[in-house]
Structure formats: C-alpha cells, structure tokens
Amino acid sequence: MVPKVHAGMEVDMAGKGDSGKNEERGRKKMMDFLEKAEGLPGLAWQTMWKVGKEDPRRVIHALKVGLALTLVSLLYLIEPLFEGIGHNAIWAVMTVVVVLEFTAGATLCKGLNRGLGTLLAGSLAFLIEYVVNESGRILGAVFIGASVFMIGAAATYIRFFPYIKKNYDYGVLIFLLTFNLITVSSFRVENVLKIAHERFYTIAIGCGTCLLMSLLVFPNWSGEDLHNSTVLKLEGLAKSIEACVNEYFNDTEMEETQNISPDQDPIYKGFKAVLDSKSYDETMALHASWEPRHSRHCHKYPWQQYVKLGAVLRHFGYTVVALHGCLRTEIQTPRSVRALFKDPCIRLSGEVSKVLMELANSIRNRRHCSPELLSDHLHEALQDLNTAIKSQPRLFLGSEGKGGGGHSSMLALAAAHAAAATENPPRGRREVQPGAAQQKNYALSSVKTDSSALMEWKRKRENHNQQKMLRPQLSKIAITSLEFSEALPLAAFASLLVETVAKLDHVIEEVEELGAMACFKEYDANNVSVTCEIPRIDVVQNQLPCHGTD
Structure with a gap:
C-alpha cells in the first residue's frame, strides 16, 4: 500500500530540501572564504615587495615618518616634557601626520604654511582678546561675532586669488581654523592665552621635526623628481614611436595584440605617462620652488x-x-603594399628616436x-620616404590622379583619417586585400563603383529589417568604393610620422632653452658616449622616478 502524503508533509519535505541547499551554499561560501584567507598573507607580502621594489625611497619615507612620530610622542610620554607642554603635546603628533610629506619641497610648503598661518592667527586673536577685555560682556560678544564674520569671509575670499590658491591655500585654511578656535574659546575660557601659547609651541616642535627629517635624513627633492620624470617622458616617447612603426610593418600577423588591454600595451604605457603629466609637473614645480639650492x-x-x-x-x-x-x-593597407615603404619609415622612426x-x-x-643632434641621416631618411612615395604615383593618386585635384583630395582624406585615428580604436581590424587586377607597381584598383555599392546596399536592406544595423555597413561599402581606400591608412600613417619630425624642432628649442637657463655644462665629445639604443622602460602610473646623477 502506498502511504498517503498530506499537504503539510509536502511542505516539510520541501522546506528540508531548501534548507539543505542553503546549507550546501553556505559551506561552499565558507570554503571559498577560507581559501582566499589562506592566500591573503602571501598576496599582501607580494604587494609590499612590489611597491618597495618599484621605488625603495618609499620604504625609507615610511621609516622616517615612524621615527618622527616616535620623537614627538616623547613630549607626551616623558613626564618632565609633559609637565612643561601639557595636554596640547598631542598637537605635535597631529602636525607630523599632516605635514611630513614624501618630498622635502612638499614638507617645506605645508610646514611653513602651517607655521605662518598659526602665527598670524594667534597674533590677531590676541589683539581681539585685548579689545574684548576692555569692553563689556555684551559688547565683547558682539565684537567677537563681527570679527569672526569679517575675518572668515575675507580669508575665504582670498583663497580664490590664483597666487594665494597656488602657494598659500593651506596656510590660509590653518589661519582660519586657528583664529576661530582661539577667538571663540576666549569668551568662555579665562586662560585661553596659555592654551594658545602651548598649542603654538607644540605645532612649532612638530613642524621643526618634519623639516629636519625631510632635509637631513635621506632627503627626497621634488626638483630631482621633476628632472628625472622629464627624462623618462622623452625616453618613453622614443620607445613608443619606434615600437609603433615596427608593429605597423611587422610581417607576421599579431592577432593577440588586437584584444590586448591598454594597461598591458607597452606602446600605450610609453605615451600615457606623458599625457597624464600636467598635474604632476605643476605640483612638483611648485614644491621645488620652496626647496633650497641643494646641488653642488x-x-x-x-x-x-x-x-x-x-x-x-x-x-x-x-x-x-x-x-x-x-x-x-578598421581599414588596413595590405602588408604587400606596406612593404614598399617599410625601410624608409623604419629608418625615419629610428632617427627620430635617436634625437629624443x-x-x-x-x-x-x-x-x-x-x-x-639633427644629423644628415634624418634628412636622408625623409628624402628616402619622399622618393618611395613618388615611385608609386598611381597608388596615391588613383587612375585619374595625374592632375592636382586628385592629389589634393587624397591629402584631405588622409588628414581626415589621421584625425579619426586619434579616437578610441575599434575592437577588431579589417584588412582589405588587393584586387585581382593589381598592377606590377601595386597601384590599387577600384573595389566597387558607386552604382554597384548602391545595389549591394539595397540587397542588404531587403534582407535585414533593422535599419540601424545597416548604417555602418553602408559606410564601409562607401569607403571601399574609393579607388585609393587601401592606400589611405598608409598615407595617414606616413603623414603622422613626418609630423613627428616637424614637431622635433619645438622640443629641441625648449630643451636648449632649459639648458641655457639651468646653466648646463657644455657638450664634450671626448667625455660623452651617446647611446642610441632605446632601453626597455616600464612606465608605472603615479610612480615617482629615482634620482639622476650629475
């Protein structure tokens, strides 16, 4: 006999089944958590080792901060010092945490701003305290309220001045904070002047400790960081240019590079450090202006x-x-056509890299x-590229391009293609293969006429109902209908390569002006060995460069 199953029993069995699944999920989550916890110490150690290996000065700076905090903590731990300073000794610890920065310039900037702001605020608060003591209780309260309003509004408005915001914004902020603390507290606390004195002493002790640690114990100079970062940017650009040209004329297909992420692309790393350097350069220059003349x-x-x-x-x-x-x-010139201009382009990129x-x-x-610096080799490379382009007139001018009109339209389209290349690159790449009726001099024949392109688009429209999907297909067909569509990307690439040569003049002028203003030593061919080989440079985002050598 089959036992009868009541509705309540079904609910209980379903509940037990759900609870069993929940328990199994809980065990799986717990096992995953334990596995991650077991690998956490190793991951933490690898991260610590990597950060310290990238720049050993980070380890030294961490030790300097720990030593400075220990020194100012003695004001609170040693009984005679604590009796002389009082409970305000904790302000010295807070000052070290806030002021002690990685470079000496940043520490000087914040330390002097903090000290100057505290001194001015204390002096002004003492003056207001004197006026309040000479007035009555009610008039004193009114005078304090009016002073807080006027000083607070004026100091905040001054912070919008470009020069003040660039150099003394932190000092004005400390001035405003200290002034309000002393002035408002003086109305209720009778011994506020003693508290202000002790607080000023402790802040001065904290700032002094920070300045000593930054200037005397393994100092890191903002000026040296800015100097060396400029060197790294020039080397990164040299490496990127040569790598771009080598990859463009590579004989083997590199499909794996199409889907590579930007962070893993060495070419992208080379010029990304340059494009993202504006804020870093301005900050380092500001901090360097506070530093003393420390070079020999x-x-x-x-x-x-x-x-x-x-x-x-x-x-x-x-x-x-x-x-x-x-x-x-999206459209690439066939490699057989690129090979015609491989040698002059590679040679030109090598000469540009040598200059950088x-x-x-x-x-x-x-x-x-x-x-x-600008030797005859660079001029010869340009002439070789010009000769290679002239040797293929039908490639760039088309079948009707003997006159000037075809050449001008070609240049216009090449400029448009070069502008489009600065946008985000597409996910895939499509290489147009040369036509069957290709000439011996690799003149590219027309792929499709305008009428055939229109007919093909009409057939595609009949097969597909979604009009939005047809618009990019129509644009591709229209592009490939141009006679010189396959040569257009190559013309854009060559024009950009020549543009790098034109922009070299501006870079050389700025470097020569820098050498004249910084009193660089004269060039001595007997004591200088210039290497033209481009080393491997791993540019890490937000990584401070190491010291250079004189």
Missing part, C-alpha cells in the same frame, strides 16, 4: 621651464597617439645637446 653647483633651476617643456612633450605625444591609433583602424634619446641624455647629465 648651487644653481637655481628654472622649474617652470620644465613645466613648459612638459607641455611641448604632450603636444608631441598627441602625434604618437595618432600613430598608435593607425594600428587599430639624445635630448633625454642631455637632460639626465645636465649638459647641452650635441651639435650634431
């Missing part, structure tokens, strides 16, 4: 000229971005550039 030559380095040079390098980097965009365009590397070496060694 005691020259005052023109830090604003480094900022100006960084702006020129960013404009130069935009052309490199466009070159990199040509590697990921020589500029980087001159800044690194603080010497003027070589007189033979």
Whole structure:
C-alpha cells in the first residue's frame, strides 16, 4: 500500500530540501572564504615587495615618518616634557601626520604654511582678546561675532586669488581654523592665552621635526623628481614611436595584440605617462620652488621651464597617439603594399628616436645637446620616404590622379583619417586585400563603383529589417568604393610620422632653452658616449622616478 502524503508533509519535505541547499551554499561560501584567507598573507607580502621594489625611497619615507612620530610622542610620554607642554603635546603628533610629506619641497610648503598661518592667527586673536577685555560682556560678544564674520569671509575670499590658491591655500585654511578656535574659546575660557601659547609651541616642535627629517635624513627633492620624470617622458616617447612603426610593418600577423588591454600595451604605457603629466609637473614645480639650492653647483633651476617643456612633450605625444591609433583602424593597407615603404619609415622612426634619446641624455647629465643632434641621416631618411612615395604615383593618386585635384583630395582624406585615428580604436581590424587586377607597381584598383555599392546596399536592406544595423555597413561599402581606400591608412600613417619630425624642432628649442637657463655644462665629445639604443622602460602610473646623477 502506498502511504498517503498530506499537504503539510509536502511542505516539510520541501522546506528540508531548501534548507539543505542553503546549507550546501553556505559551506561552499565558507570554503571559498577560507581559501582566499589562506592566500591573503602571501598576496599582501607580494604587494609590499612590489611597491618597495618599484621605488625603495618609499620604504625609507615610511621609516622616517615612524621615527618622527616616535620623537614627538616623547613630549607626551616623558613626564618632565609633559609637565612643561601639557595636554596640547598631542598637537605635535597631529602636525607630523599632516605635514611630513614624501618630498622635502612638499614638507617645506605645508610646514611653513602651517607655521605662518598659526602665527598670524594667534597674533590677531590676541589683539581681539585685548579689545574684548576692555569692553563689556555684551559688547565683547558682539565684537567677537563681527570679527569672526569679517575675518572668515575675507580669508575665504582670498583663497580664490590664483597666487594665494597656488602657494598659500593651506596656510590660509590653518589661519582660519586657528583664529576661530582661539577667538571663540576666549569668551568662555579665562586662560585661553596659555592654551594658545602651548598649542603654538607644540605645532612649532612638530613642524621643526618634519623639516629636519625631510632635509637631513635621506632627503627626497621634488626638483630631482621633476628632472628625472622629464627624462623618462622623452625616453618613453622614443620607445613608443619606434615600437609603433615596427608593429605597423611587422610581417607576421599579431592577432593577440588586437584584444590586448591598454594597461598591458607597452606602446600605450610609453605615451600615457606623458599625457597624464600636467598635474604632476605643476605640483612638483611648485614644491621645488620652496626647496633650497641643494646641488653642488648651487644653481637655481628654472622649474617652470620644465613645466613648459612638459607641455611641448604632450603636444608631441598627441602625434604618437595618432600613430598608435593607425594600428587599430578598421581599414588596413595590405602588408604587400606596406612593404614598399617599410625601410624608409623604419629608418625615419629610428632617427627620430635617436634625437629624443639624445635630448633625454642631455637632460639626465645636465649638459647641452650635441651639435650634431639633427644629423644628415634624418634628412636622408625623409628624402628616402619622399622618393618611395613618388615611385608609386598611381597608388596615391588613383587612375585619374595625374592632375592636382586628385592629389589634393587624397591629402584631405588622409588628414581626415589621421584625425579619426586619434579616437578610441575599434575592437577588431579589417584588412582589405588587393584586387585581382593589381598592377606590377601595386597601384590599387577600384573595389566597387558607386552604382554597384548602391545595389549591394539595397540587397542588404531587403534582407535585414533593422535599419540601424545597416548604417555602418553602408559606410564601409562607401569607403571601399574609393579607388585609393587601401592606400589611405598608409598615407595617414606616413603623414603622422613626418609630423613627428616637424614637431622635433619645438622640443629641441625648449630643451636648449632649459639648458641655457639651468646653466648646463657644455657638450664634450671626448667625455660623452651617446647611446642610441632605446632601453626597455616600464612606465608605472603615479610612480615617482629615482634620482639622476650629475
């Protein structure tokens, strides 16, 4: 006999089944959590090792902060010092945490701003306290309220001044905070002057400790960081240009590079550090202006000229971005056609890279550039590229391009293609294969006429109902109907490569001006060995460069 199953029993069985599944899910989550917890110490150690290996100065700075905090904590831990300073000794600890920065320039900027703001606020608060004591209780309260309003509004408005905001914004903020604390507290606390004295002493002790640790114990100079970052940017641009040209004329297909992420692309890393350097350069230049003359030559380095040079390098980097965009365009010139211009383009990119590397070496060694910076090899490379282009007139001018009209339209379309290459690269790449009726001189024949392109689009429209999907297909068909559609990307790439040569003049001018203002030593061919080989540079985002050598 089959036992009868009541509705309540079914509910109980279903509940037990759900509870069993929940328990199994809970065990699986617990096991995953335990596995992650077991690998957490190893991951933490790898991260710590990687951060310290990238820049060993980070380890030294962490030890300096720990030592400074220990020293100012003695004001609170040692009984005689605590009796002399009082409970306000904790302000020294807070000052060290806030003021002690990675570089000496940043520490000087914040420390002097904090000290100056505290001194001015205390002096003004003492003056207001004197006026309040001479007035009655009610008049004193009114005077304090009016003073807080006027000083608070004036100080806040001053912070909008460009010069104040750039150099003394932190000092004005500390002034406003200290003034309000002392002035408002003086109305209820009778011994407020003693508290203000103790607080000022502790802040001065904290700032002094920070300045000593920054200037005397393994100092990190903002000016050196700015100097070396400029060298790295020049080397990164040199590496990116040569890598772009080598990849563009590579004989083997590299499909795996099409889907590579930007963070893993060495070419992208090379010029990204240049494009993202504006804020870093301005901050380092500001902090360097606070630093004393610490070099053995005691020259005052023109830090604003480094900022100006960084702006020129960013404009130069935009052309490199466009070159990199040509590697990921939707329509690609066949490799058989690219091979015709491979040697002159590679040679030209090598000469441009040599110039950038020589500029980087001159800044690194603080010497003027070589007189033979722009050698005849660069001019010869340009002439070879020009000759290679002239040797294929039908390739770039089409079958009706003997006159000037075809050439002008070609240049206009090449400019449009170069502008489009600066946009985000598409996910895929489509390479147009040469037609069957290709000439011996690789003149590209028309793929489709305008009428055939229109008929093909009409057939596609009949097969598909969604009009939105047909618009990009129509644009591709219209592009491939052009006679020189396959040569257009190559023309854009060559024009951008020539543009890098044109922009070299601006970079050289700024480097020469920097050398004149910074009193770089003269070039000595007997004591200088210039290497033209481009080293491997791993540019890490937000990584401070190491010290250079004189």
